Amino acid sequence: MKVIHYHRRKDSFMWSMEKLFAEIRTHFPSDISVSVEESPYMSQGFWPRLKNIVAAHKTQGDVNHITGDIHYIALGLTKQKSILTIHDLGFMNQYKGFSRFLLWLFWIYLPIKRVRYVTAISVATKAEILRFTRCNPDKITIIPNFVSPDFTFSPKIFNRHKPTILQIGTLFNKNIERLFKALNDIPCKLIIVGELTQAHHQLLQYYNIDYENRSELSEAEIVAAYRECDFVSFCSLLEGFGLPILEGQATGRPVITSNLSSMPEVAGKAALFVDPYDVNAIRKGILTIIQNESFRQNLITNGLENIKRFSPQKVADAYVALYMLVSQGEIH
Numbered sequence: 001m002k003v004i005h006y007h008r009r010k011d012s013f014m015w016s017m018e019k020l021f022a023e024i025r026t027h028f029p030s031d032i033s034v035s036v037e038e039s040p041y042m043s044q045g046f047w048p049r050l051k052n053i054v055a056a057h058k059t060q061g062d063v064n065h066i067t068g069d070i071h072y073i074a075l076g077l078t079k080q081k082s083i084l085t086i087h088d089l090g091f092m093n094q095y096k097g098f099s100r101f102l103l104w105l106f107w108i109y110l111p112i113k114r115v116r117y118v119t120a121i122s123v124a125t126k127a128e129i130l131r132f133t134r135c136n137p138d139k140i141t142i143i144p145n146f147v148s149p150d151f152t153f154s155p156k157i158f159n160r161h162k163p164t165i166l167q168i169g170t171l172f173n174k175n176i177e178r179l180f181k182a183l184n185d186i187p188c189k190l191i192i193v194g195e196l197t198q199a200h201h202q203l204l205q206y207y208n209i210d211y212e213n214r215s216e217l218s219e220a221e222i223v224a225a226y227r228e229c230d231f232v233s234f235c236s237l238l239e240g241f242g243l244p245i246l247e248g249q250a251t252g253r254p255v256i257t258s259n260l261s262s263m264p265e266v267a268g269k270a271a272l273f274v275d276p277y278d279v280n281a282i283r284k285g286i287l288t289i290i291q292n293e294s295f296r297q298n299l300i301t302n303g304l305e306n307i308k309r310f311s312p313q314k315v316a317d318a319y320v321a322l323y324m325l326v327s328q329g330e331i332h
Contacts, residue, residue: 001031001032001033001062001063001323001324001327002033002035002061002062002063003032003033003034003035003061003062003063003064003065003323004034004035004036004037004059004060004061004063004064004065005021005025005034005035005036005037005065005067006037006039006056006064006065006066006067006070006073007021007036007037007038007039007067007070008038008039008043008068008069008070009038009039009040009041009042009043009052010038011042016243017067017068017069017087018067019148019219020067020145020146021067023146023148023149023312024312024315024316024319025316026312027312027313027315027316027317028316028319028320029320032320032323035061037055037056037059039052039055039056039070039073040052040055043069043070049072052070052072052073053072053073053075053076054076055076056073056076056077057076057077060077060078060081061081062081062326062327063081063082063083063323063326063327064077064078064081064082064083065082065083065085065319065323066082066083066084066085066111066115067085068085068086068087069087071084071086071106071107071108071111072106072107072110072111074110074111074112074114074115075106075110075111075114077114077115079114079115079116080116080326080329081116081326082114082115082116082326083115083116083117083118083119083322083323083326084111084112084115084117084118084119085118085119085120085121085143086118086119086120086121086125086129086240087121087125087240087241088121088125088128088238088239088240088241089108089125089128089129089132089240090173090238090239090240091103091107092104092108092132093172093173093238094172104132108129108132108133109132109133112129112133112135112139113135116326117139117140117141117322117325117326118135118139118140118141119140119141119142119143119319119322120140120141120142120143121142121143121144121145121240121241121262122142122144122240122241122262122265122266123142123262123265124239124240124261124262124265125142125240125241125262126140126142141318141322143315143318143319143322144241144266144309144310144315145241145243145246145310145315146246146310146311146312146314146315147243147246147247147249147250147307147310147311148219148247148312149312150219150220150223151223151226151246151247151250151251152250152251153250153251153252153304154226154227154251154252155252156227156230156252156253158230158293158296159230160290160291160293161187162187162188162189162210163188163189163229163230163231163290164188164189164190164191164228164229164230165183165188165189165190165191165229165230165231165232165233165286166191166193166225166226166228166229166231166232166233166248166253167179167190167191167192167193167232167233167234168193168194168222168232168234168244168247169193169194169236169244170192170193170194170195170196170200171194172237173236173237173238173239174194174236174237175235175236175237175258175276176192176200177200177203178235178276178277178279178282179233179235179282180200180203180204180207180209181203181207181279182279182280182282182283182286183207183209183283183286184207184208184209184283185207185208186283186286186287186290188209188210188290189210189211189212190204190209190210190211190212191211191212191214191225191228191229192211192212192213192214193214193215193217193222193225194213194215195215196213201213222247223251226247226248226251226253227251229253230253230254231248231253231254231255231256231289231296232244232245232247232248232253232254232255232256233256233257233286234248234255234256234257234258234263235256235257235258235274235276235282236257236258236261236263236276237258237260237261237276237277238261239258239261239262239263239266240262241262241266242257242261242262242263242266242267245257245263245266245267245271246266246306246307246310248303249267249270249271249300249303249304249306249307250303250304250307252300252303252304253300253303254271254272254289254296254299254300254303255267255270255271255272255299255303256271256272256273256274256282256285256286256289257271257272257273257274258273258274258275258276259273259274259275259276260275260276266310267306268302268306268309269302269306270299270302270303270305270306271299271303272285272288272289272295272299273285
């Protein structure tokens with residue numbers, strides 16, 4: 001069986017999906033031949049995207065798998081041979097009017113019409129797909145993400161007097177402005193991974209937060225950041241999955257996260273859940289983790305158990321099963 005993995009054109013800031021599928025490929029059986037086709041152009045503007053569609057059309061295999069982001073290239077692929085993985089639809093919240101309609105048409109509605117199967121990385125993402133398309137639910141298979149083997153248990157003595165808190169991500173959905181307000185005058189060090197705006201820096205100073213900003217980190221540097229911290233804050237407003245939850249749990253760190261979207265589904269019973277819109281709830285949750293040693297230990301123990309649900313081999317096996325259905329022409 002010849003499988004093609006279609007990746008977006010890589011840049012220095014966006015390649016998490018590509019790393020994910022690179023690891024998945026190492027767990028495929030030897031009788032599945034997988035090659036990677038990277039889009040020749042950045043997904044910006046009409047003509048580069050049209051050229052990406054044409055390029056995808058010329059490089060098809062027995063199974064064509066769009067691994068994320070460049071959904072629109074499905075328009076150039078053979079429907080019965082094609083699978084589309086959707087990580088989240090949060091981008092729809094960033095646009096209005098005609099721009100939003102174009103995104104819906106070319107990134108959601110038409111691509112889903114033009115593939116045999118869709119995979120969603122969480123129940124929450126599947127629900128979003130159904131809300132936007134009302135397609136047949138049986139067309140969508142949930143195949144989650146997984147924890148990279150690079151994230152391993154690393155015990156650490158908790159710094160109760162001035163804990164180090166790790167925040168991964170700075171985009172609009174990461175809700176960092178409310179986190180900053182919640183941390184006002186709490187003795188801590190906040191490590192923020194991602195690009196901060198000048199307004200973010202001003203807020204951090206206003207709320208008297210000792211912080212460190214890191215960006216463009218290597219995988220090894222991200223792993224080191226988890227090991228350095230005392231606990232992970234991930235109080236997002238919306239996530240297709242929420243991988244930092246699992247990365248924190250795998251490292252042996254308590255996690256505070258949101259009680260909505262995909263985050264309860266991913267975290268299981270191994271995180272402290274808060275309403276991300278309620279600053280006081282976030283603050284109270286952070287103080288609970290800092291002050292309650294037995295509660296922290298329970299989160300760590302339950303987290304190490306929870307990550308067993310998300311192994312690369314289980315994810316790879318789920319994709320292989322779907323590839324077999326496509327190659328044999330069976331209806332899922």
